[in-house]
Amino acid sequence: MKLFAKKKHFKSHxxxxxxxxxxxxxxxxxAFTLYPIIRSFMYSFQEYDILHEPKWIGLSNYSKLLTDxxxxxxxxxxxxYTMFSxxxxxxxxxxxxxxxxxxxxxxxxxxxxxxxxxVISGVAVVLVWKLMFQGxxxxxxxILSYIGxxxxxxxxxxxxxxxxxxxxxLWGVGMSMVIYIAAMLGVPTTLYEVAEIDxxxxxxxxxxxTLPLISPAVFYTLVINIAAALxxxxxxxxxxxxxPLAAPGGPADSTLVLVLYLYDxxxxxxxxxxASTLAWVLFLIxxxxxxxxxxxxxxxxxxxE
Numbered sequence: 274m275k276l277f278a279k280k281k282h283f284k285s286h287x288x289x290x291x292x293x294x295x296x297x298x299x300x301x302x303x304a305f306t307l308y309p310i311i312r313s314f315m316y317s318f319q320e321y322d323i324l325h326e327p328k329w330i331g332l333s334n335y336s337k338l339l340t341d342x343x344x345x346x347x348x349x350x351x352x353x354y355t356m357f358s359x360x361x362x363x364x365x366x367x368x369x370x371x372x373x374x375x376x377x378x379x380x381x382x383x384x385x386x387x388x389x390x391x392v393i394s395g396v397a398v399v400l401v402w403k404l405m406f407q408g409x410x411x412x413x414x415x416i417l418s419y420i421g422x423x424x425x426x427x428x429x430x431x432x433x434x435x436x437x438x439x440x441x442x443l444w445g446v447g448m449s450m451v452i453y454i455a456a457m458l459g460v461p462t463t464l465y466e467v468a469e470i471d472x473x474x475x476x477x478x479x480x481x482x483t484l485p486l487i488s489p490a491v492f493y494t495l496v497i498n499i500a501a502a503l504x505x506x507x508x509x510x511x512x513x514x515x516x517p518l519a520a521p522g523g524p525a526d527s528t529l530v531l532v533l534y535l536y537d538x539x540x541x542x543x544x545x546x547x548a549s550t551l552a553w554v555l556f557l558i559x560x561x562x563x564x565x566x567x568x569x570x571x572x573x574x575x576x577x578e
Contacts, residue, residue: 313549313552313553314549314553315327316545316549317334317546317549318330318334319334319546320334320546321545321546323543323545334547334549334550335550337547338550338551338554343529343534344551346526346529347531347533347534348531350527350528350529351502351503351505351530351531351532354435354438354439354442354502354505354530355502355503357439358438358442358443359498359499359502361439361442361443362442362446362498363491363494363495363498365443365446366446366447366450366452366453366494367453369387369446369450369453370450370451370454370457371457371483373387373454374458384451384454387446387447387450388447388448388450389447390444390447391447395507395508395511396511398441398444398445399507399508399511399512400511402437402441402444402512403428403512406427406437406512407427407428408424408425408427408428408429428512428513428524429524430524431524431525431527432527434513434527435527438505438508438528441508441512442508449494452490452493452494453487453491455490456487456489456490457487459486460482460483460486460487464482465478465482468481468482486575488574488575489574489575491574492566492570495566496566496567499562499566500562500563503531503558503559503562504559505530506530506532506533509521509529509530509533510533510536512528521533522537531551531554532555534551535548535552536548
């Protein structure tokens with residue numbers, strides 16, 4: 274009996290055919306992914322406006338961040354949005370997933386209803402919410418008026434503009450909900466039966482059984498949602514931009530997020546070098562936060578042995 278199988282050798286024509294089929298991917302990766310990444314890193318140390326040759330300026334772009342008040346404002350707005358929107362999205366998705374795993378009539382219809390908004394085009398959704406947030410005739414303020422509350426000018430008041438973005442972000446929790454439903458359906462029902470015999474309440478069962486067993490799914494959505502929230506752009510650009518009356522990010526830069534500021538520097542002022550610096554700062558922020566989440570996940574994420 275042979276303890277080790279012979280290593281399989283591929284014929285030269287098989288290797289050639291494989292490389293030919295993979296060639297389009299390699300071309301796309303090197304031309305549209307790897308090369309732009311390398312060039313943007315080089316531009317972050319240069320002054321470049323597209324119209325003239327790049328000029329090497331060392332760490333000037335990075336040192337400029339320390340005195341750029343708009344960068345500080347965009348960083349604050351980005352973290353503010355992420356800090357509130359992500360926990361609310363996860364909590365709402367967990368609640369919907371818990372309800373969608375109960376035995377109720379028309380369950381598939383309800384699941385489709387809650388999932389459907391997450392597949393609609395982002396700009397179309399934002400335009401609908403833009404009408405709903407109107408101060409005088411918006412749907413949200415009209416509903417509030419029925420219960421005696423005078424709604425604010427959501428998009429014209431710096432105090433309410435970020436809460437409006439956070440509220441709008443809850444529209445797309447259907448994707449996370451589907452992931453949680455799949456995870457909850459995989460929890461053994463015998464665990465709940467034993468817990469009921471021991472007299473555990475529904476909340477205790479959810480906290481002691483459901484959450485620990487679906488923690489890998491929660492961890493996955495946490496990492497993905499934080500990365501997505503830090504890169505928010507379309508929603509802010511379409512919701513707050515009213516050119517030529519106002520630039521995106523208003524009012525008073527209260528919704529100026531980091532990617533929007535990056536876009537503004539690159540395509541409004543043609544400061545490609547400084548925009549590349551902002552891009553690499555954002556990359557480092559996402560990288561550090563992701564590594565931190567993986568490091569701390571060992572204490573609360575439980576994988577099935």
